[in-house]
Each structure stands twice: as C-alpha cells, then as structure tokens.
Amino acid sequence: MNMSIAREKRTIEKIIKLYCRSVHGGNELCYDCAELREYAMKRIEGCVFKEDKPACKECPVHCYSPIRREEIRKVMRFSGPRMIFRHPVIAIMHAIK
Numbered sequence: 001m002n003m004s005i006a007r008e009k010r011t012i013e014k015i016i017k018l019y020c021r022s023v024h025g026g027n028e029l030c031y032d033c034a035e036l037r038e039y040a041m042k043r044i045e046g047c048v049f050k051e052d053k054p055a056c057k058e059c060p061v062h063c064y065s066p067i068r069r070e071e072i073r074k075v076m077r078f079s080g081p082r083m084i085f086r087h088p089v090i091a092i093m094h095a096i097k
C-alpha cells in the first residue's frame with residue numbers, strides 16, 4: 001500500500017477518535033463516528049488518484065457525499081487544532097502536505 005494512503009488512514013482514525021472521545025464522551029467510537037470512519041476509509045482506499053492522491057480537503061473531485069463531507073469537516077475543525085498537542089508530528093505533516 002502507498003505510504004501516504006496508510007498514513008492518511010491512521011490520521012483520519014486518530015482525528016475521529018479524538019473527536020468522538022471529546023464530544024460524544026466514550027472510550028470506544030460511537031455508532032455514528034464508526035460509520036464515518038468506515039466511510040472515510042473506503043473513500044481513501046478507492047481513491048481515483050491512487051499514488052498521486054492529494055489531501056482530501058484539497059481534492060478537486062471530492063468524492064464524499066455532501067452530508068459526509070460536512071461531517072468530516074466538522075470533525076476536522078474540532079480535532080485539527082487539538083492534534084497539534086497530542087500528535088505533533090502527524091499534525092505538522094498534515095500542515096505541510
């Protein structure tokens with residue numbers, strides 16, 4: 001598997017976990033967040049750009065449905081700034097990408 005795809009999947013996973021723990025308050029992902037994670041993983045795995053995959057938020061195609069896109073944005077808006085404290089390396093790589 002392409003390294004950046006593997007990294008992106010790990011990052012999405014962490015972002016959703018942090019969001020769910022903080023906003024929905026459980027140790028395990030809640031049903032909705034688990035669904036969103038599955039959705040995002042499938043999009044990333046099936047990405048038409050393959051090796052040349054851009055960051056989803058900069059993607060000209062954006063293959064997410066409008067509802068899912070809004071959900072992932074909400075999660076990113078919350079977790080993005082907080083990730084820098086918990087996972088500085090990932091956050092920095094994300095910013096550079």
Ligand code: SF4
Pocket residue numbers: 043044046047048049053054055056057059060061062063064
């Ligand atoms: S949004 Fe764009 S970059 Fe992200 S998975 Fe879909 S097609 Fe690929």
Ligand SMILES: [Zn+2]
Pocket residue numbers: 019020021024029030031032033034
């Ligand atoms: Zn949740």
